[in-house]
Amino acid sequence: MATPVDLPSREERAAALESAGYNLFDVAADRVFVDLLTDSGTGTMSDAQWAAVLRGDESYAGSSSFRRLREAVADVMGFDRVVPAHQGRGAENVLYGTLVAEGDRVLNNTHFDTTRAHVAANGGEAVDCPDPAASEPDANDPFKGNFDVEAGRAAVDEVGAANVSVVVLTITNNSAAGQPVSVENTREVAAFADEIGATFVIDACRFAENAHFVTEREPEFADATAAEVAREQLGYADAIVMSGKKDGLVNIGGFVAVDGGLDDLFERAKQRAILYEGFPTYGGLAGRDLEAMAVGLREAVDDDYLAHRVGQVAELGAELAAAGLPVYEPVGGHAVYVDAGAALDHVPSSDFPGQALACELYLEGGVRTVELGSFAFPETERPEYVRFAVPRRTYHREHFEHVGETAAAVVDRADELTGFEVVDEPPMKELRHFSADLRPLDG
Known part of the structure; x- marks a missing residue:
């Protein structure tokens, strides 16, 4: 099915982000323009x-x-x-x-x-x-x-x-x-x-x-x-x-x-x-x-479907690489992973550079992604990844071009971004990224 989607104004996106405690899981879906949070259950049925x-x-x-x-x-x-x-x-x-x-x-x-x-x-x-x-x-x-x-x-x-x-x-x-x-x-x-x-x-x-x-x-x-x-x-x-x-x-x-x-x-x-x-x-x-x-x-398991599916994810990877983000290679099957630690090398891991990049992508262009680094996986030694997961049979080239333009704008001012700190989290740290609240650190 098709449905109209609007890009909220920058002021509306800033308000939504703050209201969500800078946790993109808590941003309402109708405040998102291109939703790459997950490929889980977000695709289109035949x-x-x-x-x-x-x-x-x-x-x-x-x-x-x-x-x-x-x-x-x-x-x-x-x-x-x-x-x-x-x-x-x-x-x-x-x-x-x-x-x-x-x-x-x-x-x-x-x-x-x-x-x-x-x-x-x-x-x-x-x-x-x-x-x-x-x-x-x-x-x-x-x-x-x-x-x-x-x-x-x-x-x-x-x-x-x-x-x-x-x-x-x-x-x-x-x-x-x-x-x-x-x-x-x-x-x-x-x-x-x-x-x-x-x-x-x-x-x-x-x-x-x-x-x-x-x-x-x-x-x-x-x-x-x-x-x-x-x-x-x-x-x-x-x-x-x-x-x-x-x-x-x-x-x-x-x-x-x-x-x-x-x-x-x-x-x-x-x-x-x-x-x-x-x-x-x-x-x-x-x-x-x-x-x-x-x-x-x-x-x-249809080969034609899979070639299109994997090819579409590779297409998004090319857009993000052209925008200047350090893309994990080779690009995977369901998502593009970006090394936020390299993109924001002035933000230490303790300040969650992945979350900083993910929040800025949303603020800039209404693009929702997910941090899969030290915020999502505390007390483990992991790279500071941000995942751009592609829903199946859902988006078109124009959507990926918007994501690429958004990423390029963020890259242009990457050195201005600061990190975050957790202000409230659930008892089970393995799942904290789903519901924790954060706040931006002062620059």
């Missing part, structure tokens, strides 16, 4: 998805809409044991609440915010094992999202294999600038998890975009389709956790899927889902949502 909505079976138990979702997950992803949830973090609660116990260590190529928070909430310790190339924004490595197995072994040696319950591979690696993971690395991580007796989980939120990169960059799969790669790559996992709001191409929904040989894990996940999400054939979703996700999963 005509086939809207048609499927009309046949939604709203039965509490045994819904035919759930059957069609389960068939789609089996066909596209290779898993026929599916536990639906209202969205990705609901699925994380179901799976990690089942797998993680007090004192456990969970390894990941890089934990994202909600994953890290779920591990912590269950008494576990989240440990990142990113590929060394991930820390080099200019390195032209094709798979900078990979899991560093040697770092994983070192993390196991510290506590013993018995205390490492889960090994996670996030594809694409959102916290490492949306970089893809190779199938070869997936095989290595699966073998590593098997060796230490850990459950191997793939966070499959962007599995289709990852598969597209594999067809372009991994010689073994040069003649494969994204659909073929997806089945191959996901097939190494014991379980997958999915936010349908990404490569399910829907506005709400998610699920856990479990390998057919893990009866106990599947049953425990179903019981936890009943407690937190709903009966296992609806999982907190309306039947129409299940129908839309079933169609979206099939559409997500």
